Each structure stands twice: as C-alpha cells, then as structure tokens.
Amino acid sequence: MKGEIMLNPLRYAIINIVMFICLLLTFFSLYAPKEGTKLYKPACVVLIAADLGFMAYVTYAKGLMAANNLLLVIWIVPTFFLFIFFSKYNIEKYIVAYFSSLLSVTLVNSLGFIAVHYFFGWQQTAHLLIRCGLMITVTLVMRRFIKKPFSKALESVDKGWKLMDVVIILFFLLSIIFFVYPKPFTERAGEYGFAVLFIITIYCAIALVICTILNMSKENEKRMAEAQRRNELRIDSIKLEQMEQQYKTMMDTLEQTSVVRHDLAHHFLVIAEYCRRGEYERIPVYLETLNFQNVTDEVKVYCRNYTANIIFSYYAWLSKSENISFACEADLPEDVLPNEMELSVLLGNALENAVEGCRKAGKEKYITAKIRYEKHKLIMDIRNPFDGVLWIHSGTLQSTKEEDLHGYGMKSMQRVVDKYNGYLAYFKEDKEFILQIVLICIETI
Known part of the structure; x- marks a missing residue:
C-alpha cells in the first residue's frame, strides 16, 4: 500500500515470537500427553530449538522478514505430528484441541492488526503492544476458564468428536484461504470490515465447538450421577431387604430358643418319670428325638430398647x-x-x-x-x-x-x-x- 510504512522486521519478529509462545501455552491448556512419557518434554525442547535454529538460518540466508513469514509453517507441521505421537487421547480429540488453540491465537492477532491499523496506521509501538496484549489475554483466558472443564470433557466424553473435527478443520482452511488468497489480507485494506466479520464468525464457531463439548461433558456427568444414584438406591433397597431378613432370622432363632426352653420343663418331667420307673434305656432314645441345634441364649436385657x-x-x-x-x-x-x-x-x-x-x-x-x-x-x-x-x-x-x-x-x-x-x-x-x-x-x- 503506497505511502504507508510497513512494520520493521524486528518488531514483526517480536510479535511472531509472542504469538508462537501464546500458541504453545494455549495448546498446552487444552492438551494432555500420555502419563509416564519421559521423552515428551525433551522432544518439545528439541522441537523448539530446531524451529528457532531454522529461523536463524533463514534469517541469515534470506533475511528476518523471510523467517517471519515462515514461522507458522515451521511451527504447525512438525508440532502437529510430534504432539499427536505423545497425545493421551485419540486423534479426534487431539485435532479439536490442536486447531482450537491455533485458531484462537492467530485470529486474535489478525483482529488486533486490523484494529491497530484502522486507528493508528503503521505505528510501530501500537502494533507491538496491542497485538501482543490481545494474544496474551486470550491465552490467559483459555488457561483460566477453559483448561479444567475442557480437560474434563476430554476425559469423559467419547462421542461427537468427529463432527467437531470437521467444523474446526473447515474453519481453519477457510481462514488460511481468506487471509492469503489472492494476496495477504494486510494488503487488502478495503476488505478489513469483512475480515472482522469473518474472524468473529470463526470465533463464534470455536466457542460453539467448545461449548458443545463442555455441554456434552455436563450431560455425561449428569447421566453418570443419575446412574450412580439409581445404583445406590438399588443397593440400598437390597441392603434393606437383607437387614429385614437378618432381623427376621434373629427373631425366629430367638423365638425358637424361647419355645424350646419353655418346653424343657415338660421334657424334664418325662425324663424324671422314666427315672422313677427305672426305664433308663428309654432316656437316650427320648433325648435323640429332641432338636437342640437351635438352642441359644434367650434375649438378654442389655438396655431398655x-x-x-x-x-x-x-x-x-x-x-x-x-x-x-x-x-x-x-x-x-x-x-x-x-x-x-x-x-x-x-x-x-x-x-x-x-x-x-x-x-x-x-x-x-x-x-x-x-x-x-x-x-x-x-x-x-x-x-x-x-x-x-x-x-x-x-x-x-x-x-x-x-x-x-x-x-x-x-x-x-x-x-x-x-x-x-x-x-x-x-x-x-x-x-x-x-x-x-x-x-x-x-x-x-
């Protein structure tokens, strides 16, 4: 655009580095590696060092602006395949976490560019502070409000992720096409209004995807809680029946004991009569006919209850x-x-x-x-x-x-x-x- 002073390469590099860091932090807010993977952190360090080394090489060979323009390409391709290798979740869940973090930061950077350029033109400090501030704010919001519920959703929800993948990848491809074709949108000032509308639409889509996932998680938790409640009620019912049966068994046993003890007086009279007549041989036979198996102590009085x-x-x-x-x-x-x-x-x-x-x-x-x-x-x-x-x-x-x-x-x-x-x-x-x-x-x- 004629007559306008472009951002100098150094400030452009600072903005890109801040975006790179915010992308990583946002992604790690939504992403969880496999537990016990010892190579995960070293691999991340090696990847970041390789990216920075490649940028340094491009800067030396082609200049800082060339390295700035290659930053996203350098970051997206290797990180996508590296992190998916260590991902705790299946590929459907991983894709949603990956592209949600990617779009949330890159789009707010683009929105910041439009706002600053509209109000301040190519003022260097305004671009640096406002765009970096917006990206950092979005990153902090994701970590503060989205991290825990999204992680819980990844753990508990198993259905619906393929549809979310289609939505998030579609909007990612549309954003690339819009901001690059037929030329970078920074050179299409007449389309800034449409660009703002497009960015807001994509943000609404991302919010819809995340809210849908969180609602699915809440519904799943409700179903699990209801199932657990019904199971506990069933167990309580069974346990109560067991207690009632046990109570009845105790009553029957002790009642039988009282009956047997009550009848012992009559049995002793019969045995005493056998002794008086000298019919001792009949006593063992008579005793065998008696059942003393259930004879226990009577109900003792421990208290008034x-x-x-x-x-x-x-x-x-x-x-x-x-x-x-x-x-x-x-x-x-x-x-x-x-x-x-x-x-x-x-x-x-x-x-x-x-x-x-x-x-x-x-x-x-x-x-x-x-x-x-x-x-x-x-x-x-x-x-x-x-x-x-x-x-x-x-x-x-x-x-x-x-x-x-x-x-x-x-x-x-x-x-x-x-x-x-x-x-x-x-x-x-x-x-x-x-x-x-x-x-x-x-x-x-």
Missing part, C-alpha cells in the same frame, strides 16, 4: 459360636430412634463388620461395644482386633470382601448418620479397628 437387645443377643450368640469374646455396655431408652430399622442398620452393620474383622484376626478375637444415649445424642463405640490396611477411596472405607454387595454397609450407616446430623469415624489404633458414631438432635419419643 428391645431392638437393640435382639441384635446384641444375636451377635453375642454368633460370637460365642465362633469363639469371639463379646462385651457390650448399653444404655438406650425404649424408643431412641423414630424408625427402629435405622437402629438395626447401625448396630447390625457395625457388629457384622466387627465379626468379619475377628474372623480375619489372629488368636485374640474380641468385640467390645459401648452404646449410650445422653443429652439428645446417641453415641456408639465398637472395637475389634484388626491387623491389616484400611482401604479408603474418595473418603469411604472399602471392604476387602469379594461379594458385589459388600462395602455398602458403611454407606448405609453413613446415610443414617447424615439423616440425624451426626458423624461417623473409623480408624486403626495399634492392632485395633475402632468405629465411632454420634447421632445428634435426637429426642426420645
């Missing part, structure tokens, strides 16, 4: 049958919780876990349970021997049992605790596992 007494009695009997020392101190009112099944969930799961821990312990097997109600608080402390490692994932204790439904007992207890604004804590102290539960804001009925 009947549900707690049943559960304590059942696990006392179970512990005795497995040579586990069982000690229980309980002080609970008759109606400590509005829903007795919730008390059964807490005590049943806690004692079941304690028995399971004793089964894996060494010679010393014991369960100590202290449960009391005071000042509108239900306080539980249950201990058993433990000589292993606590497996905790996402703040939740993981079971070492192999069955699918195991490991949900602690979750069931946690839900009851959360309902009553309490807390649940578990930890290992020496060779002892300690479970502590406190439910607050409870008033007896």
Whole structure:
C-alpha cells in the first residue's frame, strides 16, 4: 500500500515470537500427553530449538522478514505430528484441541492488526503492544476458564468428536484461504470490515465447538450421577431387604430358643418319670428325638430398647459360636430412634463388620461395644482386633470382601448418620479397628 510504512522486521519478529509462545501455552491448556512419557518434554525442547535454529538460518540466508513469514509453517507441521505421537487421547480429540488453540491465537492477532491499523496506521509501538496484549489475554483466558472443564470433557466424553473435527478443520482452511488468497489480507485494506466479520464468525464457531463439548461433558456427568444414584438406591433397597431378613432370622432363632426352653420343663418331667420307673434305656432314645441345634441364649436385657437387645443377643450368640469374646455396655431408652430399622442398620452393620474383622484376626478375637444415649445424642463405640490396611477411596472405607454387595454397609450407616446430623469415624489404633458414631438432635419419643 503506497505511502504507508510497513512494520520493521524486528518488531514483526517480536510479535511472531509472542504469538508462537501464546500458541504453545494455549495448546498446552487444552492438551494432555500420555502419563509416564519421559521423552515428551525433551522432544518439545528439541522441537523448539530446531524451529528457532531454522529461523536463524533463514534469517541469515534470506533475511528476518523471510523467517517471519515462515514461522507458522515451521511451527504447525512438525508440532502437529510430534504432539499427536505423545497425545493421551485419540486423534479426534487431539485435532479439536490442536486447531482450537491455533485458531484462537492467530485470529486474535489478525483482529488486533486490523484494529491497530484502522486507528493508528503503521505505528510501530501500537502494533507491538496491542497485538501482543490481545494474544496474551486470550491465552490467559483459555488457561483460566477453559483448561479444567475442557480437560474434563476430554476425559469423559467419547462421542461427537468427529463432527467437531470437521467444523474446526473447515474453519481453519477457510481462514488460511481468506487471509492469503489472492494476496495477504494486510494488503487488502478495503476488505478489513469483512475480515472482522469473518474472524468473529470463526470465533463464534470455536466457542460453539467448545461449548458443545463442555455441554456434552455436563450431560455425561449428569447421566453418570443419575446412574450412580439409581445404583445406590438399588443397593440400598437390597441392603434393606437383607437387614429385614437378618432381623427376621434373629427373631425366629430367638423365638425358637424361647419355645424350646419353655418346653424343657415338660421334657424334664418325662425324663424324671422314666427315672422313677427305672426305664433308663428309654432316656437316650427320648433325648435323640429332641432338636437342640437351635438352642441359644434367650434375649438378654442389655438396655431398655428391645431392638437393640435382639441384635446384641444375636451377635453375642454368633460370637460365642465362633469363639469371639463379646462385651457390650448399653444404655438406650425404649424408643431412641423414630424408625427402629435405622437402629438395626447401625448396630447390625457395625457388629457384622466387627465379626468379619475377628474372623480375619489372629488368636485374640474380641468385640467390645459401648452404646449410650445422653443429652439428645446417641453415641456408639465398637472395637475389634484388626491387623491389616484400611482401604479408603474418595473418603469411604472399602471392604476387602469379594461379594458385589459388600462395602455398602458403611454407606448405609453413613446415610443414617447424615439423616440425624451426626458423624461417623473409623480408624486403626495399634492392632485395633475402632468405629465411632454420634447421632445428634435426637429426642426420645
């Protein structure tokens, strides 16, 4: 363009170098290499050094302006193939990350050129400061607001990337054609208005691509959360059925025990009559007809709460049958919780876990349970021997049992605790596992 002073090569080189750095930083905001790839960083260093070396050679042979004009070509081709080799994700995801970063920086540089040239002409300092400032701003925005959600989308979304590739590559090719053909757009001042509209359109397309990906990620997270919620509800339902069945089994067992104990008086009368008549040979035959297999202790009175007494009695009997020392101190009112099944969930799961821990312990097997109600608080402390490692994932204790439904007992207890604004804590102290539960804001009925 006649009468206009072009940018001098040095300032042009500075702008291109800033663009090169911003391209790398923006790309690394959206890109993730394979984990454990030791050659990734050295390869990046070698690539950058090779690019700079080639630019220095072109500068020496052809001049600084020739090197400036070749910068993007020098950077785009080798980096595209180098980074895709180390890419953590498949090629569809990689292409979107690569060309989104490329377009976001190069287009804002072009937009800055048009704005500065329109208001300041070829003023050297204005071009340098404003164009570099715009590229740095876009880079910081990408790193601040796009990096984390975009990375999450790359991890969680698996569909729709091919369509995004078509859109982003199409706009990249259109931008190259527009800004280069039939001559560089810097020499087509009459088309600056259309160029601004074109750049804004491409930016809207990039924003649409990124927003679509992020929305897909959010929808995927919602579906996963809903699926997890439904699965937990299903597990809770199954667990509740198990607890109800276990409760029924305990009741049946203890009821059978009471019946047998009640009938023992009559059996003793028969045996006493055999003895009085001297018919001793009939005593063994009579005893064999009796079934003492289900004879256990009666429901012991540990506290005033009947549900707690049943559960304590059942696990006392179970512990005795497995040579586990069982000690229980309980002080609970008759109606400590509005829903007795919730008390059964807490005590049943806690004692079941304690028995399971004793089964894996060494010679010393014991369960100590202290449960009391005071000042509108239900306080539980249950201990058993433990000589292993606590497996905790996402703040939740993981079971070492192999069955699918195991490991949900602690979750069931946690839900009851959360309902009553309490807390649940578990930890290992020496060779002892300690479970502590406190439910607050409870008033007896």
